[in-house]
Each structure stands twice: as structure tokens, then as C-alpha cells.
Amino acid sequence: MKIQGLNGVEQVQNPKKSAGVEKSAGNASSEPTVNISKTAANREDFLRALEIVKAANTPDIRADRVAELKAKINDPAYINESLIKLTADRVVDLLLG
Numbered sequence: 354m355k356i357q358g359l360n361g362v363e364q365v366q367n368p369k370k371s372a373g374v375e376k377s378a379g380n381a382s383s384e385p386t387v388n389i390s391k392t393a394a395n396r397e398d399f400l401r402a403l404e405i406v407k408a409a410n411t412p413d414i415r416a417d418r419v420a421e422l423k424a425k426i427n428d429p430a431y432i433n434e435s436l437i438k439l440t441a442d443r444v445v446d447l448l449l450g
Contacts, residue, residue: 389397425431
């Protein structure tokens with residue numbers, strides 16, 4: 354029995370065999386190469402930095418910095434229009450990018 358096409362699909366005549374995997378002409382070395390994205394590289398840098406920080410046993414809270422900021426907040430002259438504007442601008446920048 355010979356099928357002469359189904360719903361507009363013709364028979365395949367002389368199918369070509371795949372040539373297989375082609376080697377890159379630009380890389381004469383037999384060593385494989387790996388390319389990683391910038392995002393992956395940044396993540397790797399971040400994880401490496403995180404390991405260094407954890408290994409250094411640094412405290413999670415810097416008491417000296419907290420005391421300094423508490424003193425600034427309690428000073429009535431610290432909170433003024435320019436600080437409020439600066440803070441508002443930073444919040445808008447973070448929200449809108």
C-alpha cells in the first residue's frame with residue numbers, strides 16, 4: 354500500500370543525514386570553554402563576599418553605629434527639611450528605579 358500524502362503533507366524524498374556535532378573553528382584548543390552570564394558572575398561574587406563576612410565572625414549589629422544614629426535622631430537639629438527631602442528622594446528612587 355502506498356500513501357500519496359495526508360491532508361497536504363507530502364512524502365519525504367531523500368532525507369539528508371545529520372552531519373553531527375560541528376567543532377568551532379575559532380577555538381583551536383581542545384579544552385572546553387564555559388561562558389557565564391554577568392548575573393551569574395555577580396551572584397558568585399556576592400556568595401564569595403558572604404562567605405568572607407561569615408568567616409570573619411563580624412557581629413550582625415554594630416553597636417557603635419546604632420549609638421551614633423540614635424544620638425543623631427534624638428538631636429532636634431538633625432531632622433530638618435533637607436534631611437526629609439533627601440530621604441523622600443531616596444525612597445522615590447528606590448520605588449521607581
